[in-house]
Each structure stands twice: as C-alpha cells, then as structure tokens.
Amino acid sequence: MFLEKRREMAEESVFYGTWRIVECVSLSGTVETTGFEGTDFRLDETGDVTWTVADGVESLPFFGCETYEVCAARKSSPLDLGHPTVLKFRTFSGHNIEFRVEISDHDDLMLLTYDRCCMLQCQKVASNDTKNEFTFSFLSALDEGYFSDLVIRADSGKEYRVHRTILRLANSQLDWNRFPSPLTGLPEDVLQLVLHYLYAECLPNGLTEGVAKSCVMHVGKMPGFDRLTMLCETFIVNTALKEQIMCLVRDMHTCADHIVDHFSGKREPDSSLPPELLMKDPAKLCDVVKQSLREAAVAGAKLLILCDLFSRKKGELSRQERHEIIKYAKCRLPIFMSQLHTFLEVCKQHCNSLSAHQRHEIAAYLVPEIDTTLDAVSQFVVETKGALEQVISDVNKENVSTIPEASRKGGKLGEMLGKSLRNALHMRELMKLRSFHERVTTLVMSLLQRKENFSLMSHDQKVRSVAKNLEQLIDEVPMFLLRIEELISALDEKVQWREWKYLFKLGTSKVAWGLSKVVMHKSMLESLTRRACEMVHRGQFSQAMVALGLLEPMQKQAEVAVNNQSSVIAGSKLAARGGGDQATHQQTNIVESLMLPPLARHSTLAQHTAQLFGRNYETDMVFEVVCVQDMADVVIDHTHGEPIAAKTEREPEVSMTQIPAHRVIVAARCDWFRRALLSGMRESIDKKIIVHDTNPELFRLFLQYLYSGQVQTNDMSTEQLADMMAISDRYEVKQTRGSASRHKGKASSHTTNVCRK
The missing domain is CATH 2.40.128 (Lipocalin)
Structure with a gap:
C-alpha cells in the first residue's frame, strides 16, 4: 500500500x-x-x-x-x-x-x-516561483531615517524624517518641494500609515479599522493615493468579513453551549427542581428537547450563512486569505467535538440515573407529543416534496444552452466547449435535484408509513414502543461517547490539511448551490420557510432566513419580536467553556496579504526606481569601479612552417569608471553599503565606494538589481553568472546570488542537454 x-x-x-x-x-x-x-x-x-x-x-x-x-x-x-x-x-x-x-x-x-x-x-x-522571489520596499530607510532630506510633522507635533527621492518615486503627483510639505498636519496614526505605504506599497501590521477609515477620509481625495484608498477599503471589507465569520462561529458555539445547559438544568435558574432531578420530570424533559432542537436549528442556519458567505466572497479574497479562513474553521473542530462530548456525557449521567419506572413515565408523556410532531413533520415534508417537484419542472425548462451573443467572441469550437460544459453541468444539477427528490419521496413514504403504523397502535402499545426505542437510544450513548473520544484523539491525523481544504470547499460550494436554487424559487417555498420559522420560534433563526434571502425584511420584523431574548450571546460562558477565541491561537488573518510588500515584479515602486537608475537625477554618491586589464602582446612566429605564439609582457592598464547612485536607495537595499556609508570612514565622507575585481558592465547589472529588485540573467554566460554570484557574496546580497545560481543551474542543464543531443 x-x-x-x-x-x-x-x-x-x-x-x-x-x-x-x-x-x-x-x-x-x-x-x-x-x-x-x-x-x-x-x-x-x-x-x-x-x-x-x-x-x-x-x-x-x-x-x-x-x-x-x-x-x-x-x-x-x-x-x-x-x-x-x-x-x-x-x-x-x-x-x-x-x-x-x-x-x-x-x-x-x-x-x-x-x-x-x-x-x-x-x-x-x-x-513565477514566489518561493525564490523577494519583496521590494524601503522600510529600513523610513525606520532609521538615514540620509533624510525632509521632515514631515503630524498634528501631534511628532516629526518623521523622510526622503524626497523615494516620495517622488512612490507618488509623483504631489509637489514634495513645496512648503509646508504634503501630508503635514495629518493625524499621527494616519501619517504613519501613509508613509508606510509610500515606502512599501502595503499596509502596516497592527492596523485597525478606525485608522483605515480615517486614512480614506483624509487622503482619499489626494492625487496619487488611489491604490492606498483601495487597500484601506479592502482592509475594512475583509475585516468586517473576518468579524462576521468569527461571530457566526461564536454563535454556533453558543448554541451548542445552550443545548448542554438545557440538559444540565442550568438554563432554568428559577426552577423549583434541583438539577439532578430536573431531567426526570417528563414535562420538563419534553420542553428541554424542544428548546435544544430550536438551538440546533439556529446553529444550522448560522452554518448555512457561513457557507453562503464564504462562497460569495471567496472571489474577492486572495488564495492565502481563503486558506486562513479554512484553517480557522479547522481549528474549531476540536472545540465542537468537545462540546458534543460534553453533551453526551450529560445525557449518559441522566440516563444512568433513570429507573425503569421513570423511563415508562417519560414514554407515556411523549406519546401525544410524538403524535403531534408526526402530523406536523409529515405535512411539512409533503409540502417540501411538492415544492421540489415544481422546482425540478422549472429547471428542466431552462435553456442553458443559449449563450449571449456578447459572450461569443471566440470561434465555433470555443462555443461548442462552453455549451457542452454548461449542458453537462445543467444535466448534473437536474440529476442532483431528481436524486434529492427521490430521497425526499422515500422519506415521505417511510414517514407516512411509520405515522400510520403508530396511529394504529393502542395507547399501551405506543408507550411500549417509545420506551423500547428510548432504551435502545440510552444503550447507544456510551458507544457514541467512545467514538467521539477516538475521533478527538485522531482528528489531526484523520483530517489532514489537503483533505479538509477540499471538503470545506466542496461542502460550502454544494450548500451555496442549494441555497441559490432555493432563493431562485423562494416564492414556491415561501410557505415552507414561514412554517419553519414558526416551528423553530427563534428570532435568530428568522434573521438568518432574511440574511439568506429566503424571507423578506418586512416579514422579519414580525418574526423577530418572537422570543428575541434567545439572540443574546453568552460570551463569558463561551470563553469559560473553551468555545471562545481564547481557546486557540489560530485566528483568522484574511488581511495578511494586504500587509506584505509586493514582489519586485509586481511593485510599481520598483519599476519607478529602475527608471531612475542611470538618469543621474539628484544622485549624491558614486561607485568607482577599478578594472585592471592584462596588456600582454601576442607575437606569431611562422618558423619551420608552424606558428609559435609568444607573449611580450606590458604594464597592466588600470581603468576607473564612475557610476552615480543614490545613497538612500543602495543603503536601503544593501546592508553592506549602508554600513559603509554610515561608518564615518572615508566612504561616508567622500560619498564614494571603490569597487575592485569586477568590470563596470557587470557591476551596473548588480546596481540595476538593487534599484529594481530584478536582474535579467538569461543572456549572461556561465562565467558572468559566476562573477555575479561572487559580487553578491562580497556585498551580502543573497537575493541576487540566488537568482544567478538558479539561472546558472538552468544554463548548465541546458548545456548538458545540448551535449547529449
């Protein structure tokens, strides 16, 4: 295996x-x-x-x-x-x-x-393997303020030492030479955010929703800050999405806690019965089961909203952000399993304390309740079957093969593929609906048969049947507990990341598809939705139906007034039980990608900096490349009919080439240059760094990488790649060395393949 x-x-x-x-x-x-x-x-x-x-x-x-x-x-x-x-x-x-x-x-x-x-x-x-690529930013220059030539003051009086060169590269639409300079007088937290963006093209860590909104308000209309405004608005939306998802999960944990509390007797603090006798009262047991089923219905509705929300919003999120949500959902599984285990433990304790006579009393009390429930459920399922048949009939009439002319930009073959795929998916959807209809039909027939059989029994026979089923359920509780314990201990092993990710996406996708079909035909299902709200009798459930688009807001107003007290979230109890966010370090972080500087190939700042290189505009330092050339003469002697080569030594020729540069850029991109220019030694005084053991062309390529974050090595020979790696090692720039080594490896592999051919 x-x-x-x-x-x-x-x-x-x-x-x-x-x-x-x-x-x-x-x-x-x-x-x-x-x-x-x-x-x-x-x-x-x-x-x-x-x-x-x-x-x-x-x-x-x-x-x-x-x-x-x-x-x-x-x-x-x-x-x-x-x-x-x-x-x-x-x-x-x-x-x-x-x-x-x-x-x-x-x-x-x-x-x-x-x-x-x-x-x-x-x-x-x-x-484009991002594992071997690096982000591009000038954050070290902003943090340390070296070589700054401009000071910007916030409204609090705090000063920030910045650099006109970088500010022009990041936003050329503002006049950074005017007085007072742009951004002067902004709130301190907003100014920090804006400067961080100008130096890194991303949002800072620890950003709050309030600061993002304030930034949009203060700089949203300034020229050159369109992308910053977009990032802040995305951050606000994603933060709200994160809070909504976490709130839905907390609500589901709360419902689970309420179910446990109902069966533990903790939801009735004013009850005259002590907790150990509370569950032995048949009337109270029946009420507890009803309340628990209502809580379960609310939790199920919250789960539907979560699936629908993820499916609708996932297109607006990056892959990493989607994965963070899926990881957050996975980390909650052990907590839900723990709550289920606690519920079964409570049931086991109560079941063990029940005598045979008490079980018989409970069964006798449940008989009329079961009769009423069977009538209501049977009617609900029959109506569901009828509505589903109408939906299938409407879906079957849909002509999904018709493609709008505006979308027919390709050839006939492309249209054929699109039609074929859509028709195949349409037939699959129809098959899924029919399969679901068959299952519902089977359920209806089974339910009606059970209802008929139960109604034909005498009262004593009904009591004995219910008592027998109750006894079987009680006997199976320990087995359920054992399975839950085994699953909890092996959860990470059985549900690995790849499988969980697929199951989560598949499950949410199927739920969203089902909801979309229901919403499309909600007029046919309106009576069923209202009946479900009446049966659950919870304000949160009705609100969820409105959020899913199954109920109109005006209907919600009438439903919310019913038992609205159940919508209160017991946050402190949830945290104490382990259902709160304190129970795990895994949190949703779907805004993380907004706080990472872009890769060099995606960075507008890098593109503008690359254009600056070689223009000699406002440079404030030079690199002096010293190149020593061996000037030996070669003399050809044709004596004895064969050429003989001989060398005549000359003094080596030394050439010096000066390459202007910008201190703040090379210092921010290379720690070796930063230390040299800030050392107080000759390099920092003369604003000149002397470079040996290379040639001007190769060193220009090295500087081009520092300015742009990228270097084109495809046309370089293996010897040039080796020299580039040597320069990178000397000046401690691992990124360039990695790029050169990868291209060297590819070049060597290509040479080997050519030789084999």
Missing part, C-alpha cells in the same frame, strides 16, 4: 507547475481560435488550481474550480488497457469537471480531452 501510494504521488508530480492553453482542437483535428488561448492554470502539490484568465475572455465553468485531482490510469493485467488518466477540476458548484489527460514524454506538453467535444493542448511554462 505504501509503495503504491508513493508511485501515485510520483505520477501526480508531473502535473505540478504552470500550464498554458495554447490550442483548442476539435476531435476531427481542426484547430480554431477560441479566445481563451493564453489562459494559464497552476497545479500545485497541495491540490489547488489557480487560474489566470485575460480580461474579456468568456468565463468557462472550470475557470471557477479551485482544486483538482489526478486519477491515474490503472491496469489489472499486462494485456488490460486500463482506464485513462483523468484530471478532475473540482468544487465548481459542487461538481467535478473531468478531462481525459495525456502527458508527453518530456512532461512539457499536456492534452486535455473533453468528452465528445474537443481537446485543449497545454504547454508547461516557466512559473
């Missing part, structure tokens, strides 16, 4: 990387332009797929998929052709979109074939 797993992982590894759709070919071999050529998708080892689609391209269904799975071909015998390898793009509205896949011998070409439609030819491209 282990060797088979290793083999499957090795086979799947050939799919890892970034692929580009280069052609769309019909099954007859015709190549047509579809419009989505050039679309990239990255398959990583964690099971995620990331799509990069150009603007204006028709959105195909699988572009919305977030995970993938490779189902490798299997053969039962050497003569068996086996099943073809299948690439499944998963979790598009709870669906899998499958392509038969073939990989070339060199693992750089992939052919995806969609059933009876067309083939997508994909080519592996050099991915």
Whole structure:
C-alpha cells in the first residue's frame, strides 16, 4: 500500500507547475481560435488550481474550480488497457469537471480531452516561483531615517524624517518641494500609515479599522493615493468579513453551549427542581428537547450563512486569505467535538440515573407529543416534496444552452466547449435535484408509513414502543461517547490539511448551490420557510432566513419580536467553556496579504526606481569601479612552417569608471553599503565606494538589481553568472546570488542537454 501510494504521488508530480492553453482542437483535428488561448492554470502539490484568465475572455465553468485531482490510469493485467488518466477540476458548484489527460514524454506538453467535444493542448511554462522571489520596499530607510532630506510633522507635533527621492518615486503627483510639505498636519496614526505605504506599497501590521477609515477620509481625495484608498477599503471589507465569520462561529458555539445547559438544568435558574432531578420530570424533559432542537436549528442556519458567505466572497479574497479562513474553521473542530462530548456525557449521567419506572413515565408523556410532531413533520415534508417537484419542472425548462451573443467572441469550437460544459453541468444539477427528490419521496413514504403504523397502535402499545426505542437510544450513548473520544484523539491525523481544504470547499460550494436554487424559487417555498420559522420560534433563526434571502425584511420584523431574548450571546460562558477565541491561537488573518510588500515584479515602486537608475537625477554618491586589464602582446612566429605564439609582457592598464547612485536607495537595499556609508570612514565622507575585481558592465547589472529588485540573467554566460554570484557574496546580497545560481543551474542543464543531443 505504501509503495503504491508513493508511485501515485510520483505520477501526480508531473502535473505540478504552470500550464498554458495554447490550442483548442476539435476531435476531427481542426484547430480554431477560441479566445481563451493564453489562459494559464497552476497545479500545485497541495491540490489547488489557480487560474489566470485575460480580461474579456468568456468565463468557462472550470475557470471557477479551485482544486483538482489526478486519477491515474490503472491496469489489472499486462494485456488490460486500463482506464485513462483523468484530471478532475473540482468544487465548481459542487461538481467535478473531468478531462481525459495525456502527458508527453518530456512532461512539457499536456492534452486535455473533453468528452465528445474537443481537446485543449497545454504547454508547461516557466512559473513565477514566489518561493525564490523577494519583496521590494524601503522600510529600513523610513525606520532609521538615514540620509533624510525632509521632515514631515503630524498634528501631534511628532516629526518623521523622510526622503524626497523615494516620495517622488512612490507618488509623483504631489509637489514634495513645496512648503509646508504634503501630508503635514495629518493625524499621527494616519501619517504613519501613509508613509508606510509610500515606502512599501502595503499596509502596516497592527492596523485597525478606525485608522483605515480615517486614512480614506483624509487622503482619499489626494492625487496619487488611489491604490492606498483601495487597500484601506479592502482592509475594512475583509475585516468586517473576518468579524462576521468569527461571530457566526461564536454563535454556533453558543448554541451548542445552550443545548448542554438545557440538559444540565442550568438554563432554568428559577426552577423549583434541583438539577439532578430536573431531567426526570417528563414535562420538563419534553420542553428541554424542544428548546435544544430550536438551538440546533439556529446553529444550522448560522452554518448555512457561513457557507453562503464564504462562497460569495471567496472571489474577492486572495488564495492565502481563503486558506486562513479554512484553517480557522479547522481549528474549531476540536472545540465542537468537545462540546458534543460534553453533551453526551450529560445525557449518559441522566440516563444512568433513570429507573425503569421513570423511563415508562417519560414514554407515556411523549406519546401525544410524538403524535403531534408526526402530523406536523409529515405535512411539512409533503409540502417540501411538492415544492421540489415544481422546482425540478422549472429547471428542466431552462435553456442553458443559449449563450449571449456578447459572450461569443471566440470561434465555433470555443462555443461548442462552453455549451457542452454548461449542458453537462445543467444535466448534473437536474440529476442532483431528481436524486434529492427521490430521497425526499422515500422519506415521505417511510414517514407516512411509520405515522400510520403508530396511529394504529393502542395507547399501551405506543408507550411500549417509545420506551423500547428510548432504551435502545440510552444503550447507544456510551458507544457514541467512545467514538467521539477516538475521533478527538485522531482528528489531526484523520483530517489532514489537503483533505479538509477540499471538503470545506466542496461542502460550502454544494450548500451555496442549494441555497441559490432555493432563493431562485423562494416564492414556491415561501410557505415552507414561514412554517419553519414558526416551528423553530427563534428570532435568530428568522434573521438568518432574511440574511439568506429566503424571507423578506418586512416579514422579519414580525418574526423577530418572537422570543428575541434567545439572540443574546453568552460570551463569558463561551470563553469559560473553551468555545471562545481564547481557546486557540489560530485566528483568522484574511488581511495578511494586504500587509506584505509586493514582489519586485509586481511593485510599481520598483519599476519607478529602475527608471531612475542611470538618469543621474539628484544622485549624491558614486561607485568607482577599478578594472585592471592584462596588456600582454601576442607575437606569431611562422618558423619551420608552424606558428609559435609568444607573449611580450606590458604594464597592466588600470581603468576607473564612475557610476552615480543614490545613497538612500543602495543603503536601503544593501546592508553592506549602508554600513559603509554610515561608518564615518572615508566612504561616508567622500560619498564614494571603490569597487575592485569586477568590470563596470557587470557591476551596473548588480546596481540595476538593487534599484529594481530584478536582474535579467538569461543572456549572461556561465562565467558572468559566476562573477555575479561572487559580487553578491562580497556585498551580502543573497537575493541576487540566488537568482544567478538558479539561472546558472538552468544554463548548465541546458548545456548538458545540448551535449547529449
């Protein structure tokens, strides 16, 4: 089993990387332009797929998929052709979109074939591996204030030493030479935020929602701060989303605590019965069960909102931010399991204390309650079945094959693929609805049969039947407890990150799909929704129906007034039970990506700084490159018919090349230069650094990297790459060395391949 797993992982590894759709070919071999050529998708080892689609391209269904799975071909015998390898793009509205896949011998070409439609030819491209890339910022210059030439004062009087060169690069639309300088008089926390953004193009850590709102208010209309305003607004939205998700989870924990409290007798502080006798009263037990079911319904409604919220908002979040939410949800699992374990422990204690006579009394009291419940549930399920049949009829009439003319920018082959995928997904949705209808029909028939059988019994027979079922339930409680304990102890092992991530996305996607169908036909289900609100009889449940779009706000006003007291969150009790955020260090951090400086290739500041290099504009230092050239003459002697080479030594020629630069930029980007320019020695006094053992062209490339964060090494020879690595080592710039070493490795590999050919 282990060797088979290793083999499957090795086979799947050939799919890892970034692929580009280069052609769309019909099954007859015709190549047509579809419009989505050039679309990239990255398959990583964690099971995620990331799509990069150009603007204006028709959105195909699988572009919305977030995970993938490779189902490798299997053969039962050497003569068996086996099943073809299948690439499944998963979790598009709870669906899998499958392509038969073939990989070339060199693992750089992939052919995806969609059933009876067309083939997508994909080519592996050099991915932008962010693991070996570095962020670009000048934060060290802002923090330490070296070489500053401008002071900006906040409204509190605090002064900030800044640099006109960097401020112009970050925002060229403001006049940084005027007096008073721009940003003068801003609130201190807002000024800190704005300066941090100008030096790093990101938001600072520890930012609060209030400061972000204040920043939008003060600098939102200033020229050149459009992106900062956008970042702050995104931060505000994501912070609200984080708080909403955490609030929903807290509400579910609270409902679970309330259920435990109901069965423990703690929800009735004024009861005349002591807690140990409270559950032995049949009337009280019946009331406790009803209250607990209502709490469970509220928790279920909160879970529906959470799934719907994540599915609707995930497109606005980065991949990292989505993963933070999923990790937060995973870290709450042990707490929910602990609450379930506590509930079962309470039930076990009460069940063990019940005598046979007390169980008989409880069964006798429950008989009329069961009769009433069966009537209500049967009517509800029958109405659900009828509404579902009407929904299926309407969905069946939908013509999903019709594509608007505005979206038909590609060729006929692209239209065929889009139609085929949409029709296939439509049929799957219809099959899911029909399957659900079959299950509901089976449930209705079973429920009606049970109701009829129960109604035909005498009162004594009903009591004996209920007592027997109650006894079986009591006997199974210890087994449930044992299973919960085993699951808690092995939770991390059984539910690993990759599986949990897929299950979370699949579950939320299916729930959101189901909700979308219900909302589309809510007029047919309106009476059922109102009946559900009446049965639950909780203000929070009615509010949840409004949030999901199943009830109109005006209806909510009438429902909220009913038992609104249950909507209060017992925060202190939740924290004491372990359901609060203090119980774990894992918190949602869906704004983290807004607080990281961009990679150099994505940095506008880096692009402007690269343009500054070589312009000699407001430079305040020079690099003097000393190059020593060996000037030996070569003399060719043709005596005896064969050329003989001889050298005549000359004095070596020394050349000096001066390259102007900006102290604040090279100091912020290179610690060695910063120490030299701040040392008080000759380099800092003369504002000149002398460079030996290299040539001016190569050192210019090195400085170009410091200014831009990137260096083009594709056209450099292996010897030049080695020299670049030596310069990087000398001046302690690991980033350049890493880039050069990677390209050197690629160059060596390419040379080896050429030699083999």
